[in-house]
Amino acid sequence: MKKKGLLVLGVIAGGAVAGTLAVAKEKLPEHLRELLELGMHPGHVFVDEGRDYYHNLKGPNGKTCATCHGQDGAKLVGAYAKMPRYYKDIDAVADIDLRIYKCMTKYMGFDPKDKKFKKKYLKTYRVPLATYVASLSNGMKIDVKIQHPKEKEMYELGKKVWFTRAGAREFSCAMCHMVLAGRRIRLQGLPNPVKAKSYNHWPAYRFGSDKMWTMEDRVRTCFRAYFLFLNKWDEKKDWVKTPPFFAKEVIAVELYMKHASNGGVIEVPGLVR
Ligand code: HEC
Ligand code: HEC
Known part of the structure; x- marks a missing residue:
């Protein structure tokens, strides 16, 4: 050796x-x-917080995640099992952290050049939202x-x-x-x-x-x-x-x-x- x-x-x-x-x-x-x-998992607090952002956090254009992806994440069931993957709308392979950031800046009116928003996203919204979206694929195979x-x-x-x-x-x-x-x-x-x-x-x-x-x-x-x-x-x-x-x-x-x-x-x- x-x-x-x-x-x-x-x-x-x-x-x-x-x-x-x-x-x-x-x-x-x-x-x-x-x-x-x-039956109490300490991580469930983050799922709940993410669910709350998903339905109630409005972008500057008034949209929420639910506006496009459905009540209770209906259209995102199973999505996490297939990520990271290529997305045509952003022409890139994205993981969950990047995908959600792109949705907020591209579709909800948050300014991609706004450093304050990016910081807030990374520190506050990212983990709960990612955890919530991931939980919608529970029980499914990667x-x-x-x-x-x-x-x-x-x-x-x-x-x-x-x-x-x-x-x-x-x-x-x-x-x-x-x-x-x-x-x-x-x-x-x-x-x-x-x-x-x-x-x-x-x-x-x-x-x-x-x-x-x-x-x-x-x-x-x-x-x-x-x-x-x-x-x-x-x-x-x-x-x-x-x-x-x-x-x-x-x-x-x-x-x-x-x-x-x-x-x-x-x-x-x-x-x-
Ligand atoms: C105005 C509509 C719109 C809003 C609002 C929006 N998105 Fe999206 N989202 C899209 C589009 C378009 C795609 C790309 C779909 C594709 O290519 O399959 C996408 C893709 C996704 C994906 C990947 C889905 C998959 O099948 O792989 C996730 C996860 C996601 N969005 C989460 C969110 C979250 C969380 C929010 C709120 C913070 C949000 N989106 C807000 C339009 C939106
Ligand atoms: C010097 C050793 C070391 C190197 C190099 C290293 N890791 Fe780790 N990694 C760790 C330790 C220590 C843990 C935590 C283990 C624990 O939680 O008990 C960990 C945990 C992980 C886990 C979580 C595994 C699980 O069971 O949930 C992943 C995934 C991971 N590392 C990926 C990577 C990747 C990708 C790289 C290369 C970029 C890398 N690691 C480089 C030491 C290393």
Whole structure:
């Protein structure tokens, strides 16, 4: 093995952990276990909030999501199971985070140049709306197709991102999530989201930090935490660098992972550490 490979292994304390999909019930904090037993999932608050925005948040032109997509998301049932995918109206492959942003700026009258609105979208509306829309596909099988040339291009890019070793430590997604899957890093077991089809439980509620995350949040954070986004890494400038929202590389790797999760049954919001 190359010296670098050994170094990488040195960072990670050995220890067998089953490739965790969602979290084993026994591992949950007690108060959460009790809530779940009462049928109360902490992530449901976000679904409810998203449902509220969906019906009541009006754009400057007076439209709501329901104006076009129907009461109770009638026309979006099953949509999340097929995303990310190519959309003709925006001529791009979009994940849920980008798709909703485009609907708000293209169809509801919000100004795409308005930085304040973008910030508000990213911080306030995005996660609840994405979680609500995703929940409309609960119980359905993931069915992402790679057909349109732009989907093919993004899929190839996603695969490349997954396997490319980059950043200060020359990690790659695959390095942690395939080669080292099952081991531990910073006391966390490393899952294999490709083999385990774990896209099925995203967006997920992270009980360690009391936050709901979409897959973009998860992937962007993995990029940041391990400095993957950079080929050359400058310690002063780039200590913590997260790719921007909607970055092509992020959506591409989501497409790659979700395609690998085809057949997995959607169950959101998930529950992760
Ligand atoms: C004025 C009409 C309009 C409004 C309002 C609107 N959208 Fe859309 N939406 C569209 C169109 C058009 C598409 C593209 C449909 C296609 O190509 O299949 C779309 C696509 C989508 C998709 C992907 C559907 C699929 O089948 O893959 C989602 C999810 C979505 N919108 C969510 C929302 C949400 C959430 C809101 C409110 C924040 C919203 N939209 C507001 C018109 C609208
Ligand atoms: C240095 C190791 C490391 C690298 C590199 C890394 N991750 Fe992660 N990843 C983690 C850890 C740690 C977790 C959290 C595991 C947990 O919650 O128990 C995680 C979680 C995830 C999850 C959630 C899995 C699940 O079971 O729900 C996905 C998806 C993911 N990473 C994707 C990626 C992608 C895509 C890349 C490359 C851009 C990447 N990761 C790079 C360490 C890494």
